[in-house]
Structure formats: C-alpha cells, structure tokens
Amino acid sequence: RVRVIYKDGDRIVKTEKLAGKTGQTVDVVIAAPDHYQIINHPATTYTFRASGNQDIIVELGHRxxxxxxxxxxxxxxxxxxxxxxxxxxxxxxxxxxxxxxxxxxx
Structure with a gap:
C-alpha cells in the first residue's frame, strides 16, 4: 500500500491511497488542495514492487x-x-x- 501525502512543511494536509499490484504501473494524479500550490512535482506514474514501496510526498506552498x-x-x-x-x-x-x-x- 502506497500513500500520496500532501505536506505543508511538517504538517500533513491530505493523504490519498494509491492501489496496485506488484509490477503494475499506475497513474498518480496530483491535485493541490484548495488555496495551496504544489512546490515539488513528483512522478506522474508509480510502479509497485513486491516490497519496499515508498509513499509519495507532495510538498505544498500557500497561495x-x-x-x-x-x-x-x-x-x-x-x-x-x-x-x-x-x-x-x-x-x-x-x-x-x-x-x-x-x-x-x-
């Protein structure tokens, strides 16, 4: 299980689950929460592994x-x-x- 975590500094603003099977590549849809802008632009796809999957961190800035x-x-x-x-x-x-x-x- 992988999560997309939207962070404002150290504060988590929003999380979403990303589901898939081992070896499957899925699209990652990144959308900034209201009144935020995305500072980093993570990959738009993610390939699931048998182990060692990591959460995707999206850094946010204030609009x-x-x-x-x-x-x-x-x-x-x-x-x-x-x-x-x-x-x-x-x-x-x-x-x-x-x-x-x-x-x-x-």
Missing part, C-alpha cells in the same frame, strides 16, 4: 493574493472664540493599506 484596503475618515472641528462665535471645519483623511493575503491562513 497568496495581493490585497488593498482603503478607508476615509472624517472629523468635524468646532472652534468657539472668546466672544462665543463658533466656526466649523471638516477634515477628511483617506487611509490606504496594501498587503498580501495568505489564502490558507487568511
């Missing part, structure tokens, strides 16, 4: 996407002079943030 946030903040300032007359000023500031979102960990 990322660029992000951008923007928020406008407004403040109203009321100034009252010693004579009691008031004037109002409004100020706006737009705050922006650019970054990268890890799609695995959010």
């Amino acid at each position: 990322v996407q660029a992000t951008h946030r923007e928020k406008t903040v407004t403040r109203r300032i009321v100034v009252t002079d010693p004579a009691g007359h008031s004037s109002t000023t409004t100020q706006k500031a737009t705050l922006t943030q650019a970054g990268v979102l890890d799609l695995v960990t959010n």
Whole structure:
C-alpha cells in the first residue's frame, strides 16, 4: 500500500491511497488542495514492487493574493472664540493599506 501525502512543511494536509499490484504501473494524479500550490512535482506514474514501496510526498506552498484596503475618515472641528462665535471645519483623511493575503491562513 502506497500513500500520496500532501505536506505543508511538517504538517500533513491530505493523504490519498494509491492501489496496485506488484509490477503494475499506475497513474498518480496530483491535485493541490484548495488555496495551496504544489512546490515539488513528483512522478506522474508509480510502479509497485513486491516490497519496499515508498509513499509519495507532495510538498505544498500557500497561495497568496495581493490585497488593498482603503478607508476615509472624517472629523468635524468646532472652534468657539472668546466672544462665543463658533466656526466649523471638516477634515477628511483617506487611509490606504496594501498587503498580501495568505489564502490558507487568511
């Protein structure tokens, strides 16, 4: 029995069984789990032996996407002079943030 093991560093994300008989060559279908990308590309076929079969390790990396946030903040300032007359000023500031979102960990 052979397993296809999908790993994110030392953490196992997913495993699949690969079945076959001694001497049989089977196709290995590798598909990255959601939000991951495949870092190494193992063989697409596997030939079963009578003994010493080894698991297939698929190394995964996190998919990322660029992000951008923007928020406008407004403040109203009321100034009252010693004579009691008031004037109002409004100020706006737009705050922006650019970054990268890890799609695995959010």
